[in-house]
Amino acid sequence: MHEYSIVEMLLARVAAEAHARGATAVHRPTVRIGELSGVEIDLLAAAFATFRDRTICAHADLDVLPVAAAWACPQCGGLIERGAMLRCQRCGVPARLAQGDEILLDRIEMEVP
Amino acid sequence: MCGHCGCGDSEVVSVDVHEKILAGNDRAAAHNREHFRDRHVVAINLMGSPGAGKTAVLETTARMVAGRQQFGALAGDLATDNDADRLRAAGVIAKSITTGSACHLDAAMVHRGLHDLPWHGVDYLFIENVGNLVCPAVYDLGQAANVVALSVTEGVDKPLKYPVMFMKADLVLITKIDLLPYLPQIRIEVIADALAHVMPRPRHMCVSATTGEGMGHWLTWLEQLRAQPCCEVTHYT
Numbered sequence A: 001m002h003e004y005s006i007v008e009m010l011l012a013r014v015a016a017e018a019h020a021r022g023a024t025a026v027h028r029p030t031v032r033i034g035e036l037s038g039v040e041i042d043l044l045a046a047a048f049a050t051f052r053d054r055t056i057c058a059h060a061d062l063d064v065l066p067v068a069a070a071w072a073c074p075q076c077g078g079l080i081e082r083g084a085m086l087r088c089q090r091c092g093v094p095a096r097l098a099q100g101d102e103i104l105l106d107r108i109e110m111e112v113p
Numbered sequence B: 001m002c003g004h005c006g007c008g009d010s011e012v013v014s015v016d017v018h019e020k021i022l023a024g025n026d027r028a029a030a031h032n033r034e035h036f037r038d039r040h041v042v043a044i045n046l047m048g049s050p051g052a053g054k055t056a057v058l059e060t061t062a063r064m065v066a067g068r069q070q071f072g073a074l075a076g077d078l079a080t081d082n083d084a085d086r087l088r089a090a091g092v093i094a095k096s097i098t099t100g101s102a103c104h105l106d107a108a109m110v111h112r113g114l115h116d117l118p119w120h121g122v123d124y125l126f127i128e129n130v131g132n133l134v135c136p137a138v139y140d141l142g143q144a145a146n147v148v149a150l151s152v153t154e155g156v157d158k159p160l161k162y163p164v165m166f167m168k169a170d171l172v173l174i175t176k177i178d179l180l181p182y183l184p185q186i187r188i189e190v191i192a193d194a195l196a197h198v199m200p201r202p203r204h205m206c207v208s209a210t211t212g213e214g215m216g217h218w219l220t221w222l223e224q225l226r227a228q229p230c231c232e233v234t235h236y237t
Helices: A004-018 A041-052 B025-038 B054-065 B082-089 B107-115 B163-167 B175-181 B188-198 B216-227
Strands: A027-035 A063-067 A071-073 A094-098 A105-113 B010-021 B042-048 B073-079 B092-098 B124-128 B144-152 B171-175 B204-206
Touching: A004 A027, A004 A041, A004 A105, A004 B010, A004 B025, A027 A041, A041 B010, A041 B082, A105 B124, B025 B042, B025 B107, B042 B054, B042 B188, B042 B216, B054 B073, B054 B171, B054 B216, B073 B082, B082 B092, B092 B107, B092 B188, B171 B188, B175 B216, B188 B204, B204 B216
Parallel strands: A027 A063, B042 B124, B042 B144, B073 B092, B073 B124, B144 B171, B171 B204
Antiparallel strands: A027 A105, A071 A094, A105 B010
């Protein structure tokens, strides 16, 4: 249940950004969560709904953009088929994670005076 | 103020941030890493399920290197000091990090743990994470390498069920191999195949902390890790 600690960090970061811009409310933080990030989106949403009370995000909705995992060959750039061994069949080198480990705060929609 | 007519109404704006939510943890981990590097300490984040044999491997390893190398350990534990007690009895300078209900260690907990541990002069610092195959994988602690203990009693498909944990491992220790004669359904090559589907650089060693089998290879791996520049293992990214 590390999603709760991630939401605490998210709320603190959003609050700092909102404060710096003198925002009166946050409407929608948008996060990107990778398939191989180790973060469960449902748990993250539940944690956000629990912890947003009495913060500047009290009435905000969390927008989550899931990012599918993709492994690629660092030499030829070819994508590794899902479920296959993580090695390029052509070049014989270990694959590299091209995307899918993101735990990112992308943007914040906020109300400013 | 409204930017269109200056009427004084508030305005909704979208602010781009593009920042890692765990940036604070990453900064704390970088700070830990600097400490380890300055003091020539090889830090290893040892992870695995509850009961995978993390503490047993460390006990046996510490006894094997006694008099030649000094181990330090921070043992993440929900409620007890049992692991740290066992490690101290094996000659390790050890302290618990009692996490309460927290399911993982983060870099700040490790940093605070270091304040309570007389770790100067240790050759290796093992951070024995909370027994859990999910949450600990998410947090960088400042370690030089991630090692995951996977016991043969856990079945052959744990790597496929917990890919994030195994994808981040530099080495998987397949533990309790002395029990293999009692587990006819467990085949090491099936575990190795599962690892190759989730680890880009799959590396495993079979060990028994009870009989000592395979522990020599693990010691060699530790020595090689220490010999590498800055004690850094190439990670998957």
